[in-house]
Amino acid sequence: MPVTFIQILGKKLILQLKAFFLTMQEFFLFSVRAFMSFPKIIRYWRDALDQAAICGTDSIPIVLVSAISIGALLAIEVGNLLEDFGAKTMLGRSTALTVIRELGPLLMGLMLSARFGSRNGAELGAMQISEQIDALRAFGTDPIAKLVMPRLVAALIMFLPLTALSDFAGLQSAAYMAEHYHRIDPGIFWNAVYPRLVAKDFVVGFLKAPVFAVIITLVSCFNGFSARGGTAGVGRSTIKGIVVSSGLVLIANFYVSKIVLENM
Amino acid sequence: MIELRKVGLKYGDREILKNVSLTVQDNTIKAILGPSGVGKSTILKLMLGLIKPNNGQILVDGTDITGMKETSLYDIRRKMGMVFQGNALFDSLTISQNLGFFLRENMKLPEKEISQRVAEQIQFAGLEGYEDQLPESLSGGMRRRVAIGRALIFKPHMILFDEPTAGLDPVSSKKILSLISSLRHHNNLGAVIVTHIIDDVFNVADSVAVLYQGEIIFDDVTEKLHDAEHPFIRSILSDKILEL
Numbered sequence: 039m040p041v042t043f044i045q046i047l048g049k050k051l052i053l054q055l056k057a058f059f060l061t062m063q064e065f066f067l068f069s070v071r072a073f074m075s076f077p078k079i080i081r082y083w084r085d086a087l088d089q090a091a092i093c094g095t096d097s098i099p100i101v102l103v104s105a106i107s108i109g110a111l112l113a114i115e116v117g118n119l120l121e122d123f124g125a126k127t128m129l130g131r132s133t134a135l136t137v138i139r140e141l142g143p144l145l146m147g148l149m150l151s152a153r154f155g156s157r158n159g160a161e162l163g164a165m166q167i168s169e170q171i172d173a174l175r176a177f178g179t180d181p182i183a184k185l186v187m188p189r190l191v192a193a194l195i196m197f198l199p200l201t202a203l204s205d206f207a208g209l210q211s212a213a214y215m216a217e218h219y220h221r222i223d224p225g226i227f228w229n230a231v232y233p234r235l236v237a238k239d240f241v242v243g244f245l246k247a248p249v250f251a252v253i254i255t256l257v258s259c260f261n262g263f264s265a266r267g268g269t270a271g272v273g274r275s276t277i278k279g280i281v282v283s284s285g286l287v288l289i290a291n292f293y294v295s296k297i298v299l300e301n302m
Numbered sequence: 303m304i305e306l307r308k309v310g311l312k313y314g315d316r317e318i319l320k321n322v323s324l325t326v327q328d329n330t331i332k333a334i335l336g337p338s339g340v341g342k343s344t345i346l347k348l349m350l351g352l353i354k355p356n357n358g359q360i361l362v363d364g365t366d367i368t369g370m371k372e373t374s375l376y377d378i379r380r381k382m383g384m385v386f387q388g389n390a391l392f393d394s395l396t397i398s399q400n401l402g403f404f405l406r407e408n409m410k411l412p413e414k415e416i417s418q419r420v421a422e423q424i425q426f427a428g429l430e431g432y433e434d435q436l437p438e439s440l441s442g443g444m445r446r447r448v449a450i451g452r453a454l455i456f457k458p459h460m461i462l463f464d465e466p467t468a469g470l471d472p473v474s475s476k477k478i479l480s481l482i483s484s485l486r487h488h489n490n491l492g493a494v495i496v497t498h499i500i501d502d503v504f505n506v507a508d509s510v511a512v513l514y515q516g517e518i519i520f521d522d523v524t525e526k527l528h529d530a531e532h533p534f535i536r537s538i539l540s541d542k543i544l545e546l
Contacts, residue, residue, distance in 0.1 A: 173390035176350050177383075177404040177456070178376035184407075 061264075068182065068263070069256050072190055075183035085188035093154040093189070094196030100153055101200050102207050104145045109137060109208030113215035121220070129222060130230030133212040138235070139242045139295060142205035147250035147287040150197070155258035155283050158189060159276035162262025167272060171263065186259045193251035201247040238302045246294050250287050257283040303328055304349050304460060304494070309358030311344060318344055320516040321358070328459060331486060331493045333503040333524070335538070336513035342496040343387065345513070346462045349494065350384060351375040363459075380408065383453025387464040389445045391437040391452070398424070398433040401451050409456075423451035427481070443474025450481060460492040461485065467502055479505045500538055503527070512538075 079086060112133055120126050162185060165171050174181040209231065216222040261279035265271045304326040311319040318341040326332045326349075336342050347353045348360055351367045359368050362378050370378070391400050401420045405411055411419075424433055427447035437445055446466065453461050466482060467475035483506050485491045495507060503510050503524060510527055512520040514534050520527065527535065 168393075169386045169388055169390040170392060172347070172352055173384070173386060173392075175352055175372075176379055176386075177452075178380040178408045179404065180373070180376070 065260050068260050071182045072186045072256060075180065075187040078183045078187060079191055082184060082188045086191045089189045089192035090196050092157065093150060093193050094200065097150055097153055097200060098203065100149045101146050101204050104149050105142060105204040105207035106211040108141055108145055109211035110215045112136060113212035114219055117216060117220040126220060126222060127226050128230060129216050129220065130227040131234055134209060134231040134235060135239060137208040137212065138205050138239050142208050143201045143243050143246040144291050146200050146204040147246065148284055151254045151283045151287055152280055154193065155254045155280050156276055158255065158258035159262045159279035160272060162259055163265030163272035163275045166263055166265045167268060189259060190255045193255045194248055197247040197251040198244060201244055205243065238298065241302060242295055242298045245298060246291060249290050249294055253286045253290060254283045257286065303363060305361040307359040309348060309355045309360060311355050317516055322518055324511045324518060324521055326492060326494050328492045329486065329490055330508045331495065331506050333495045333497060333507035333510040334513055335497060335500065335503055335510055338498055340513050341516060342513055343464050346464055346494065346496055349462060350379055350382060380456060381459050383456055383458040383461040385449045385453050385463045385466060387468060389449040391445060391448060393437055396434050396436060397429060397448055400437065400448060401455055405455060419455050423455050427451040443470050443477060446470065446478055447481065463493060463495045465497055466495060467499060482506050
């Protein structure tokens with residue numbers, strides 16, 4: 039009996055591993071095709087502009103809200119901690135580093151994973167189950183060039199200014215809290231920010247934008263294209279897209295920081 | 303002409319098609335009849351190269367498309383029009399935009415000609431006055447006519463219908479069938495109709511292939527279907543609609 043149970047378990051495990059590697063292979067080919075269709079941007083630039091509005095300008099409010107709240111909280115908590123060591127004047131420096139290197143891009147990535155990624159997953163998933171993607175293929179249009187590549191281009195372009203906006207809003211709210219909560223003179227705060235920032239700090243932060251753009255767009259679009267099983271299937275693929283891309287954003291955030299900080 | 307030679311297809315352990323061979327001649331209407339879920343729609347997708355068979359060959363106008371790359375298939379697919387079971391209209395585009403979508407997408411035609419072709423299809427499908435409506439605001443029959451118009455606008459050699467009357471009321475079904483019949487007379491088109499409604503076959507098809515348990519059990523002119531002796535065909539002739 040236990041032998042049979044182990045055999046069944048082993049078989050299931052092998053099947054799941056097989057399915058995992060097959061999915062990875064499909065995702066790799068899907069990603070390659072998305073990048074290979076970049077020259078078709080000349081034809082689909084209007085689609086890219088539409089997507090830029092969706093992932094860029096339409097995402098500004100959510101990026102601002104998250105950056106402002108985290109910047110303010112960071113200033114309060116770090117300020118309290120630094121006060122214990124009598125180093126409150128270092129608040130500008132520590133906040134700037136945390137926001138520009140880590141929290142600004144990370145929050146922007148997570149917010150866009152939820153907003154842009156969920157939209158991609160749901161929209162493309164609905165198109166998949168209603169055979170609209172098959173219709174594109176049936177009538178001679180490459181669905182990856184038409185639907186995925188413009189989203190990828192738009193994300194690659196728009197994630198950079200959104201990261202800058204997230205950094206700016208986070209620092210401004212931190213400066214505001216430094217002045218009004220910790221009673222630190224704005225001059226002292228900003229003096230601890232600007233002169234000490236080096237190129238490395240910006241490289242760490244802004245390198246994450248294109249990495250997150252690729253992860254979020256490709257994962258969410260791939261899951262949309264893989265949707266099966268009616269409306270419930272669309273829900274499942276959308277959730278999967280958000281969960282996987284958010285997880286990958288967190289992992290990529292760590293590795294980009296590690297690699298750049300160790301090598302620059 | 304479309305030809306399937308000993309085509310086999312499996313989904314996991316499930317064998318969908320077993321050595322299916324059939325030919326669709328130009329300027330004729332061929333029906334593929336069979337119960338739901340037997341693999342009829344799969345045959346249409348195989349003809350378009352949307353899915354690949356496990357074995358056998360698929361030839362379109364003499365060209366073997368079985369191992370063709372996706373990008374090479376686009377030119378082949380433009381010779382055929384497809385009407386999907388759920389219509390597959392782009393729900394965010396108006397009827398005119400849906401009709402003109404693939405012309406703008408794939409053919410370098412002047413906008414004037416595109417508008418002219420769209421107007422022709424609007425008239426052919428009897429959808430005057432609905433040009434600027436979204437698909438969701440139309441009835442099922444009207445949506446199906448838009449889908450037919452979209453497939454025809456390319457001026458294809460062959461048009462593939464996936465359950466063209468499924469889910470429609472009798473009046474709309476009649477309209478769709480007469481629209482399909484008129485294609486042969488007016489446009490000299492070949493067509494493949496996948497259906498589980500036997501009356502549709504007798505109404506429009508020149509020949510019929512019956513698919514049962516993954517195999518073609520009958521393939522001949524429609525009139526000869528009455529003489530077939532296979533027990534499954536005898537049962538469907540008495541039941542008229544196949545429900546399994």
